[in-house]
Amino acid sequence: MSSSFHWNNAASGIIGSAFFWAYAIGQLVNGYIGDGxxxxxxxxxxxxxSAAANFxxxxxxxxxxxxxxxxFNGFFxxxxxxxxxxTVSAWFPENKGTRISVILSLSMIAGYLFSWGAMGQAITALSWRxxxxxxxxxxxxxxxxxxxxxxxxPNDVGIKSPAAYSVKKTGGTQENSGLNMRxxxxxxRLFLIAVACFVQGFxxxxxxxxxxxxxxxxQNINSSDISLISLVIPIMSMAGILCSGWLxxxxxxxxxxxxxxxxxCSVIAGIILLISLGSGIGITVVLLSIIDACMYGANTLLLTIIPLKFRAFNKVSAVAGCLDFCSYIGAASSGVLTGFAADMLGWKSVVASWSILSAIGIVSLILSKRRAENI
Structure with a gap:
C-alpha cells in the first residue's frame, strides 16, 4: 500500500497506531457493554x-x-x-480455565502465522488489495x-452449565454480585493487575x-537474514503460552x-541480554525469544483466567475488556517510546527498560495479592 500510494513510514505508522488506539478504547467500551x-x-x-471494514x-x-x-476495524x-x-465462562468449569486460556492464545498465534504466510503469498500472486x-x-x-x-x-439448549457455582464458592457474597466496575x-485491586497488563503489552x-x-x-548481519531469524521470536511465543499453562x-x-x-524470568533474561549485547546473534535471539515468550505467557493468564474469576458477579466481559484495554495501551505506547529511547539513549536503554518494567509488574502483582480480597 505504501509503495502504491507513495506513503512514507510515518503515514503508514499513523494508520497502524489508529488501529491500536481504536481497539484499546473499544475494549474498554465493548467489554462493559458486552456483559449486558x-x-x-x-x-x-x-x-x-470488521469484514465490511476490511473489504x-x-x-x-x-x-x-x-x-x-x-x-473502525479495530473498534469492531x-x-x-x-x-x-x-461465553467460555458459561460453558466450562473453573478447573478448565487454564486449558481454555492456552487454547485461545495458541489459536491467535496460529492465526497470525497463517495470515502472514497466506496473505504474503496473495500479495505476491495478486495484489495488496x-x-x-x-x-x-x-x-x-x-x-x-x-x-x-x-x-x-448451555441453558439455551436445555443443558445445565458445568460452570454453575454459587457466589459463596468464589469467596464473595451476594452483596458483591451487585458491585459496579469501579x-x-x-x-x-484490579488496578494493580492492570499495571501488569500494561507492562506485558508494552x-x-x-x-x-x-x-x-x-x-x-x-548485530552484523544483512536484512534478508534478519527477516528469517526474526521469525524465531514469534514462534517461541507459542512455547511461552504452553509454559504458562504448565506453570x-x-x-x-x-x-x-x-x-x-x-x-x-523476563527480568533475568533482560539483564543477561544487557550484559552480553554484542556477543553474538545466537544468544541475542535466544534471550529476546525468552522475554517475548514470558510476556505471551503472562498475557494468557492475565487476560483470560483472571476475568473468568468474575463470572459470579456478571463482570467477565467488562473485566476482560478493561484488562485488555490496559494491555493495548501498553502496546500503543511502546512503538513511540521505544523508538524515542533507542534514538536518544541507545538500544541498551531499551533492554534495560524491559527489565525495569518487568520488575514493576512483579511489584504490582505482589501488592495485588496482599491487599486484595480473594476471588
Missing part, C-alpha cells in the same frame, strides 16, 4: 462489521478514508474478546456460522515491532504466582 448483551449477537456484529479498505485509495476505516474487532471470555478481500470474505462467512451455531449458555477494581508488542530493527542495529497447573491455579515467575 447476548454474546452470540454481539460477536456476530463485530465479525460482520472497504481493499477498495480504498485515499489515505484519510483508509485511516478511518482501519480505526474489540467487540470479540470480552464476550468470548464471557486481496490481503483485505480474503480476510473479509472469511470473516463474513464465519460471522453467519457463529450466529447460527453458537449459543451463549468498586470491583478497588475492592479486588514489552510483548514493542519487542515484536522493534525486534528486526534491534537486531539490525546490534499454572504446577501452582494449582495460582495465576498470580505463575505470572510472577514469568516476569522474573
Amino acid at each position: 448483551f447476548k454474546s452470540r449477537y454481539f460477536i456476530f456484529i463485530g465479525l460482520f462489521m 472497504a479498505v481493499g477498495l480504498s485509495s485515499n489515505f484519510s478514508l483508509t485511516l478511518v476505516l482501519w480505526a 474487532l474489540s467487540m470479540l474478546w470480552g464476550p468470548i471470555v464471557k 486481496f490481503a483485505f478481500f480474503i480476510p473479509a470474505a472469511l470473516l463474513m462467512a464465519y460471522s453467519f456460522v457463529w450466529v447460527a451455531k453458537v449459543r451463549d449458555h 468498586e470491583v477494581f478497588i475492592k479486588y 514489552i510483548k508488542d514493542g519487542l515484536s515491532l522493534w525486534a528486526p530493527t534491534f537486531l539490525k542495529a546490534t 499454572n497447573k504446577r501452582f494449582h491455579g495460582n495465576e498470580r504466582r505463575s505470572v510472577l515467575v514469568l516476569f522474573s
